[in-house]
Amino acid sequence: MGMATDKLTFKPKLRVINDDQIRQIHYATLEVLERTGVKMTHPRGLEILSGAGCRVEGDRVRIPAWLVEDAIQKSPSRVVLGNRRGERTVFLEGDKSYFGPSLDCIDYMDPRTHQRSRYTSEHVREVAALCDALPNFPWYMIIGMADDVPPDLADRIVARNTMTYCEKPLVFCCKDTNSAKDVYEMALLLCGGKENFDKAPYIVHYSEPISPLVYYDPAVDKLLFCAENRIPLINFPAPQASGSCPATFAGAVVQSSAESLSGLVLHQLANPGAPFIYGAFTTVMDMQTSVFSYGANEMSLMTGALAQMAQYYQIPIFGTAGATDSKFCDAQAGAEAAFEILASAAVGSNLVHDCAGWMDHGSLVSPEFMVLAHEIVDMARHFMEGIEVSEETLAVDIIDKVGPGGHYLQEKHTKNHFRKVKYSRIFERMFYDEWEKAGSVKFEERLQQVTLEKMEHRPEELDADVVKTLDEMQAGWK
Template identity: 70%
Template sequence: MGLNTDELYFKPQLKVINDDQIKQIHAATLEVLERTGIKITHKPAIDLLVAGGATVDGDRVRIPGWMVEDAIRKSPSRVVLGKRTGERTVHLERDKSYFGPSLDCVEYCDPETHRRMPFSSEHVKTTAALADALPGFDWCMTIGMAADVHPDIADRVIARNTMENCEKPLVFCCKDTNSVKDIYEMALVMCGGKKNFDKAPCIVHYSEPISPLVYYDPAVDKLIYCAENNIPLINFPAPQASGSSPSTFAGTIVQASAESLSGLVIHQLANPGAPFIYGAFTTVLDMKTTIFSYGANELSLMTGALAQMAQHYEIPFFGTAGATDAKFCDAQAGAEAAFQCLSSAAIGSGLVHDCSSWMDHGFLASPEYMVLVNDIVMSVKHYMKGIPVTQETLALDIIDKVGPGGNYIMEKHTMDHFKEVRYSELFDRKVFDKWEKAGAKKMEQRLQELTLKLMEHRPAPLSDEVIAELDKMQANWK
């Protein structure tokens, strides 16, 4: 039998729901929006919904299923993001996955002293530059707050500091439409104008409805502004099973989908075809501690189901992985991050956030944890390449040449392919004696040293003209 010399490629895959369950979840989502509806008081959005076919009873809006399905059809199945340089680097479509850090942590863990402290604007710069240096991260977020900046302008200062110190696409959140407008204008200056921005948006806005099924006016304002200006928008509720959503996983998934898709309806009514990213932060209320768990296995299970719903709808997805309930960069943190990241990649979770810094229930950012999770993500990406099968990789000729009892160390085939193995800068494979002679450095010490080394990285600086324009903008922020 002859061999096909074409490459046979298979991407490792994971499914947590089947096709019949996807249909049931979709039908249940439509039922929630038709029967229960959403609470919304935003008059322009209500007017859009009514004109589109929805019904209103006070502040309750009920959306018929055909409106939801029409919005799904109009929403783009592909969203491409770019660096501030214009390079198109993130192609959100089908089951592709791109990893990035988390946002809005309140505290920072210093990698030299391991002391926790309030997150400052300098920490924003530090973590942004580190995210720029880490190859596993395809995009960035506004990782922490800025306790040293007046709260009225802190969201814009954070966004500026991040964009100056990281060239990668930025996902940001902010308090109101004025802030979105200011951050958008900064992005236009950095990328060279509206024409360049539309080719490869370098920012994405993150917004949240309130579970269960509530939209507050500032979030709707931002949603409509982003739609009108073609700023990619993530509409991302955070339902908590047994707290703000049903205790059953299927019920939480249905509610989460209804919350995200109701925003899609408003978004597409405001501007059909505007870029939209679906998803939800679905986790559990931990009954032992009453905390919103970031490390629960169920988080990955429900996120995986929603990723499959996004693939069914052919809408880009905002996923979650790499978060942990651990207080330190320890074994628990590594185990929870590894489980979540591999699960997300194998399902295909789109724009996967939290892969670096959401520790201690979303409270703490740690540069060391960023470096650890980057290494995990690099291993996951390597794993997801699968096993290429070609005449060259099947290696029949070299197997025959070496024959029984031989070895492959000096063969050209080995020299051509041995670098396909991934070698970590962080994880150690030496035997004990050689490990001792090399300094007997435990994982924690290696991680600290590698982190401090990587923190020396700085991206290419912006031009003086761009900096001057940003300074002028900042001076006018209220």
């Protein structure tokens, strides 16, 4: 060709704040923690923080800037997760993004009948198996609250069902440390013991400070338990602009960051170097409805800012994308999910939740929406690969060979490269007459068909001895 061209790649990138704004947000965060602090009543937590140099006055803890920055330095810059076979599959580092489904919905939309009902243990099993079948979701969460089991046992029964029907790394939440211990014991059993777990943690615990700036005792208990056992911890407040955090987006980001980093300080004091994941579910209060919006584009804006703060701190982040305020798998749901997913991928959020079923502002699981969000994630992943520039892809020689007025259909170059185009079973591109001849199948019908096919999947069954041990564990739960 006469020109030497190395292979050049570029990952598309989005920034919502610049370097000066990042520094301003950081210093404002330090000021909030040093001047305002957080509320905490947990005796051991207060003892640890006071002994490390925090000003503790009653239940108010003020954290000096140097202690926050010391915790940031000690926290790992990467966290690697593994599946139940011990394979390292999720690498939370830099701007790599891994999308997965969300947790704790109370209702279920049946893809067969499109009837809404309370979420049950059977739904847990169905949705976990569906997630196992969807390759663009390399991790998952516990999905929903089982309405058909005793409330005091529900968190552990749901965790058991999800780990049985999906082999991927699990993000779980639970009501107290006893539950966290039981889930941890199940994880150790399934992944082959603590040595394997430490090489590639199979579970991640999700915990929330209460906005604004409050830690309740059970959350501190779980935070310390995770730090001591090196269970990766997501410390993830959910502030609502105009309600539980400032109405300004910058103020909401500052408070969100302060809430997450305050937990990091205690976490790293308890066990320096224990794996920690930063972030916040920062969105708006819809002043027309008062709902905590899951589809607001402002949520993506603030999530993007927090992702950039995480990259500045070199700490992995738990992001949010793929949710909707819609009650149905309709145009609103698709538009909100697509906007959020592409924004999160382009800004480089790491562990991105809500891409499967969080509808009706966090109350409804829909397997069809999970499959749709999975398709959108694949589109975003394809887009984020960018355009490879090399001597082969610039194609100057083949352009010259075909010349003006020719075509490329029979060229070897075309055969070598056309499969890099993404094709979908859900989004069709037929001419209208061909679409009619094929049965006039509409989008929602194709989505339902693909969803029901995917729901036939089941992972490899657990050994009988493992199932027996799980039964024995469950019988001892209090």
